[in-house]
Amino acid sequence: MEETTQKERIGKGSAFLLLSVAGLIDGMQALLTFLVIGIFFNPFITIFAWLMFFVWFKILGVTFLDSGARMLLKKVVVFFGGMFMEMAPLINVLPMITITIALTITITRTEDRIRQKAGREVGKKGKK
Numbered sequence: 001m002e003e004t005t006q007k008e009r010i011g012k013g014s015a016f017l018l019l020s021v022a023g024l025i026d027g028m029q030a031l032l033t034f035l036v037i038g039i040f041f042n043p044f045i046t047i048f049a050w051l052m053f054f055v056w057f058k059i060l061g062v063t064f065l066d067s068g069a070r071m072l073l074k075k076v077v078v079f080f081g082g083m084f085m086e087m088a089p090l091i092n093v094l095p096m097i098t099i100t101i102a103l104t105i106t107i108t109r110t111e112d113r114i115r116q117k118a119g120r121e122v123g124k125k126g127k128k
């Protein structure tokens with residue numbers, strides 16, 4: 001038997017949960033900002049969310065330092081850059097956590113597709 005098919009690291013269910021939690025956090029931050037207390041609490045919520053999503057991605061097998069050079073740069077800039085942008089006073093009004101998580105999921109799925117395609121091509125060459 002061949003093992004050319006590799007499982008996606010982030011399935012549809014996990015992606016849905018990641019995006020739902022990110023949306024809830026962004027919504028909570030918007031509500032707190034509207035109530036003015038978000039000015040004080042939102043930076044702490046952002047730090048907690050960043051750590052939570054970092055650990056969650058690690059559990060799913062998503063690495064930020066062990067990829068191809070192009071994908072690594074994209075993932076690092078998107079994930080870490082998005083979280084730092086969330087800390088900026090005027091930009092934090094945007095749903096940056098949700099956008100960051102959606103882009104990280106997209107990049108990771110693209111990596112998985114590239115690896116699966118490369119694995120199939122290696123398998124075909126090995127059969128000849």
